[in-house]
Amino acid sequence: GESVGLHLPTLSVQEGDNSIINCAYSNSASDYFIWYKQESGKGPQFIIDIRSNMDKRQGQRVTVLLNKTVKHLSLQIAATQPGDSAVYFCAENLLNTGTASKLTFGTGTRLQVTL
Amino acid sequence: ETGVTQTPRHLVMGMTNKKSLKCEQHLGHNAMYWYKQSAKKPLELMFVYNFKEQTENNSVPSRFSPECPNSSHLFLHLHTLQPEDSALYLCASSQGSGTISSPLHFGNGTRLTVT
Numbered sequence: 001g002e003s004v005g006l007h008l009p010t011l012s013v014q015e016g017d018n019s020i021i022n023c024a025y026s027n028s029a030s031d032y033f034i035w036y037k038q039e040s041g042k043g044p045q046f047i048i049d050i051r052s053n054m055d056k057r058q059g060q061r062v063t064v065l066l067n068k069t070v071k072h073l074s075l076q077i078a079a080t081q082p083g084d085s086a087v088y089f090c091a092e093n094l095l096n097t098g099t100a101s102k103l104t105f106g107t108g109t110r111l112q113v114t115l
Numbered sequence: 116e117t118g119v120t121q122t123p124r125h126l127v128m129g130m131t132n133k134k135s136l137k138c139e140q141h142l143g144h145n146a147m148y149w150y151k152q153s154a155k156k157p158l159e160l161m162f163v164y165n166f167k168e169q170t171e172n173n174s175v176p177s178r179f180s181p182e183c184p185n186s187s188h189l190f191l192h193l194h195t196l197q198p199e200d201s202a203l204y205l206c207a208s209s210q211g212s213g214t215i216s217s218p219l220h221f222g223n224g225t226r227l228t229v230t
Contacts, residue, residue: 032216043119043205043221044158051216089158093216101146101209101216102171105158 008087010110019077021109023090028071030092034103035064035075039086047075047088077111085113118142119222121206127228128196136191136225138206146209147189148219149181153202164189196229203227 013019025033031052036044050057050064050073057064063076073090087110091103119140128134140147149161163171164183178200180192189206203226207219 034218036221041223043121043207043223046218046220049218101219102160102163103219104160107157 008108008110010112012112012114013080014114015080015082017080019075019080019084019111021075021077021088021111023073023075023106023109025071025073025090025092025106026104027092027094028068030094030104032093032101033064033066033073034091034093035062035073036089036091036105037084037086038089038108044089080111080113082113082115085111087111119206119208119220121204121222121225123225124223125226125228127230128193129230130196130198132196133192133194135193136204136206136227138189138191138222140187140189140206140208140220140222142208142220144208144210144220145186147183147186148207148209149179149189149191150205150207150221151202152205152224158205162191193227196227198229201227201229 034049035047037047038044048059048062048064050066055066061078065074077084087108089108090106093101093103122137146165148163151159151161160173161175162181167183167186178195182190203224205221205224207221209219210217
């Protein structure tokens, strides 16, 4: 049969509106979370991170919210621009025990910005 | 431009060929990683090196052989690959050991096609 690619959920947002991308993580022991943006033909690009001792962190036009009770992470993008169109991944990391970070990635959400 | 450079950007190889992927980071990091990104699965961790020592082999088949001669360079040697190994291979680096997790910085990947 024909191979089927990974189905990515898609969020379509009008330029200038705010975007909210959600992610459910799997491990309650994870203590560090990152959002990445991946444009076509490029590798994932770091956007913002948050540690488990925080509920919210803000960057330039982006905010990450962490709800440990329900293991949920969200990325909010203010005033979405066409250049924000990409696939967004969340990643989680278990408590660092002195070795390198070992991230587990979600499946990703495709953000489409319409004019 | 990313601080992690991968070559080649594209590679087509037959199942009996031997080839190598190269990665170089200019960020002064101590940890380097290989990830596989295919259409059917989320980003998969393959190998982790911390201070040139391999600390993670995520059940990767022996037809993939990593090499890390120093903290700035990472190779992935390929031999007798299968068509299902066709994917985007991403290299990343991070600050490495310590009690604080740090984000991974990715290169733009090598698009590998096995014929």
